[in-house]
Amino acid sequence: MILEDGRRVDGRRPDELRPTTIEVGILKNADGSALIRQGKNKIIVAVYGPRELHPRHLALPDRAIIRCRYHMVPFSVPERKSPAPTRREIELSKVIREALEPAVILSSFPRTTIDVFIEVLQADGGTRTASITAASVALADAGIPMRDLVTAVAVGKVDGTLVLDLNHVEDQYGDGDMPVAMMPSLGQITLLQADGNFTLEEFKRGLELAMQGIRRLYEIQKRALKEKYSSLALELRKGRS
């Protein structure tokens, strides 16, 4: 799947991300929201909370809890998927929640819940990582205090070459997939998974490659947040004059 000129099936270099854009605050009802487009991925994230938790006995006296639902709409994939949550979606909801939790200052909101709802509208490989990247922006948009954003990307192995930000074809037919999420400024890994086959050396280089991608996506996240709030500030100023 790596062509002779070293390009990938979609024309990218091995260390190149897919074109990525993030829009902030696209849902009026949610406290925070974001839409990420990464390659053909289109994923929408809504954050509600901190808010009261029902049933109450799930609430914790010293901190907020995060609930997370990752879901793919039936028409997001080539063959219609049943709308019922699959085992994959159950696992991903768990690991995405655990990737976001370290970044959120949960002790600020005891007895409450912060709900993160993720709908994959169109899937093109790397939906869990794109979901995390978008969800942390949506959490920030909700005004929830955080230690850092969480930024995620997958590294894979295709025809023996390590490549950044796998697309669907590379994920399906490649020799390995390693999703990584980090709090970039703090240098802390919050999600790490892998399948396929990596030597210890490839694992190390894979982490470095993931870091490169994460740094670039981190800039896109920050820019998206700044854009929303600078345009808001502009409107406010206009309103006053």
Added chain:
Amino acid sequence: MSKPEEIIPKLKKDTIMSLLSKGRRIDNRALNEFRQLKVEVNVVERADGSALVSLGNTMVIAGVKAVLGSPYPDSPNEGAQIVNAELIPLASPVFEPGPPGEEDVELSRVVDRTLRSAKAIDLKELAIVPGRRVWHIYIDIYALNHDGNLIDASMLAAIAAAYTAKIPEVEVRGNGIKIKDEKVNLPVKDIPVTVTFAKIGNEIVVDPCYEEELVMDSRITFGIDSKGNICSIQKGLRGTFTIKEVIEAASLARELSEELREIIVKLK
């Protein structure tokens, strides 16, 4: 999930952490030391393969059943591998009855991925009439006593059961398939194992017992195949790791995986 445990571990955490700062653990093991592993196979004659694993006081049983079925549309010339794990209330006061939750699903999927990525069960050899009839290999895992590190215990039970499993020989006759009395080995081509670490404060320990799991901040599992390559990774819980920590853990996992694999290889 019950309330008392949310409070007790804060005290216990102090004890465990002060021991760790002196390089010691609550059950006197070294930081990189597994509990005693015992594997018994063919414990259930009705199953095509079975294994009972004890890792210290953690006990897990796994059974293999081969069932004739149709291939999946995306792999017409391959058998199927289905892994299911259940954390039943019999195994611990903290497990509740009900449909599989997140933890059960994560456990089965980690074992499934590790077997698949290592190409442990040769699914191509399990096609009987390509495109029409194949073996479905079910691996069902039940925790019997939960004293921590169910992932590694379940992985060992699953691979031990599969490695020693025998499935019926079949003969294709025209349009029919005859299941014979003779048995053949389930084609197992690699013996992957997992090595799980818990991070408690800033210390990382291998094969956490239940008391350590109660206070751990995060968890990471490496699946290692027979060549010493990484075939799966799963980080869990709310804590974090640095890059240096995961690289050190991965290379330790590689070393420790050899001892575990040796015990499995000797079963046959």
